[in-house]
Amino acid sequence: MELDPADSVVRPGADDLERAAEAALRPRHLDEFVGQKVVREQLSLVLQAAIGRGRAPDHVLLSGPPGLGKTTLAMIIAAELGTSLRVTSGPAIQHAGDLAAILSSLEENEVLFIDEIHRLARPAEELLYVAMEDFRVDVVVGKGAGASAIPLALPPFTVVGATTRAGLLPAPLRDRFGFTGHLDFYADDELERVLLRSAGLLGVPLAHEAAAEIASRSRGTPRIANRLLRRVRDWAQVRGDGTLSLEAARAALEVYEVDRRGLDRLDRSVLTALCTRFGGGPVGLTTLAVAVGEEPETVETVAEPFLVREGLIGRTPRGRVATAEAWTHLGLSAPTAADTLFG
Ligand SMILES: Nc1ncnc2c1ncn2[C@@H]1O[C@H](COP(=O)(O)OP(=O)(O)OP(=O)(O)O)[C@@H](O)[C@H]1O
Numbered sequence: 001m002e003l004d005p006a007d008s009v010v011r012p013g014a015d016d017l018e019r020a021a022e023a024a025l026r027p028r029h030l031d032e033f034v035g036q037k038v039v040r041e042q043l044s045l046v047l048q049a050a051i052g053r054g055r056a057p058d059h060v061l062l063s064g065p066p067g068l069g070k071t072t073l074a075m076i077i078a079a080e081l082g083t084s085l086r087v088t089s090g091p092a093i094q095h096a097g098d099l100a101a102i103l104s105s106l107e108e109n110e111v112l113f114i115d116e117i118h119r120l121a122r123p124a125e126e127l128l129y130v131a132m133e134d135f136r137v138d139v140v141v142g143k144g145a146g147a148s149a150i151p152l153a154l155p156p157f158t159v160v161g162a163t164t165r166a167g168l169l170p171a172p173l174r175d176r177f178g179f180t181g182h183l184d185f186y187a188d189d190e191l192e193r194v195l196l197r198s199a200g201l202l203g204v205p206l207a208h209e210a211a212a213e214i215a216s217r218s219r220g221t222p223r224i225a226n227r228l229l230r231r232v233r234d235w236a237q238v239r240g241d242g243t244l245s246l247e248a249a250r251a252a253l254e255v256y257e258v259d260r261r262g263l264d265r266l267d268r269s270v271l272t273a274l275c276t277r278f279g280g281g282p283v284g285l286t287t288l289a290v291a292v293g294e295e296p297e298t299v300e301t302v303a304e305p306f307l308v309r310e311g312l313i314g315r316t317p318r319g320r321v322a323t324a325e326a327w328t329h330l331g332l333s334a335p336t337a338a339d340t341l342f343g
């Protein structure tokens with residue numbers, strides 16, 4: 001069977017269909033938002049202070065890997081402020097004029113959510129600096145030598161920017177955010193709470209042990225947890241009695257080839273090749289990719305980040321190496337000379 005890495009149930013990204021399914025599970029208020037204690041407390045202060053002053057709060061930047069709740073928090077911010085949310089994204093804005101049109105139609109105290117803000121084109125970015133700082137947009141009328149810029153004052157509003165790559169944001173843009181919240185991977189007990197809450201909303205009975213089992217395979221990511229929950233629900237409905245028991249969770253996740261640490265087939269085949277065909281490495285990325293029949297880019301961007309994060313693979317100047325944990329995870333024993341290989 002062909003391995004389509006993008007199709008795996010444990011990838012952090014989501015397509016439009018999935019985003020639609022997710023909408024129902026989004027927490028609407030800050031106190032329903034599980035985990036991220038630090039960001040939650042900081043944000044809550046920013047929002048309460050702004051509400052107290054009757055003013056739009058500072059611009060907020062949310063950064064962190066996919067599926068950790070950036071969009072959810074943006075919606076929560078608007079809801080907490082009792083204002084509406086306007087949504088756009090870096091890639092959706094082709095020309096500075098597109099952004100000017102959005103900005104000039106904003107109402108007082110509205111929240112403008114710009115997803116993937118690191119992908120804004122330079123001219124739009126420059127327009128945004130001015131809008132964020134001076135609440136003004138320069139509308140260009142006419143063309144060529146006869147063109148002139150007419151300054152248009154904007155009502156106070158709040159930009160909430162989201163990015164998976166905070167490092168790619170130019171400093172002048174970053175500096176215009178009064179508050180930056182960095183979202184981090186969730187602990188298993190937090191994901192358990194996400195799952196129990198979601199199960200409640202979906203109206204399915206989820207056993208605590210099943211929630212714990214799903215959580216431990218969800219890679220610290222609520223999106224993945226919710227997705228696995230839906231797959232377990234399918235299994236329970238079709239092959240079980242509808243209850244999401246520990247057995248149902250295990251059986252369903254076996255069907256989807258998600259192992260007890262959240263590795264999928266591609267992850268395991270990379271790890272297995274590294275250990276069994278290359279004695280644990282070091283081996284170059286290209287060689288490793290050929291061994292699993294994938295493009296080097298797929299191995300590097302799809303499988304490797306999680307394997308490295310989990311401490312199963314190390315990256316060295318001479319190539320990829322399997323850690324002791326990798327051998328243990330695969331149920332293999334490391335070769336006796338392995339210590340020298342790791343050096
Ligand atoms: N703290 C949380 N509590 C409960 N559910 C959460 C939490 N964070 C995220 N979720 C759920 O996970 C799903 C994905 O969250 P969201 O869309 O906000 O992620 P994101 O960071 O915007 O991802 P992307 O970078 O792909 O846009 C949503 O269904 C949301 O309900």
Ligand SMILES: [Mg+2]
Nearest residue numbers: 070071115162
């Ligand atoms: Mg998002």
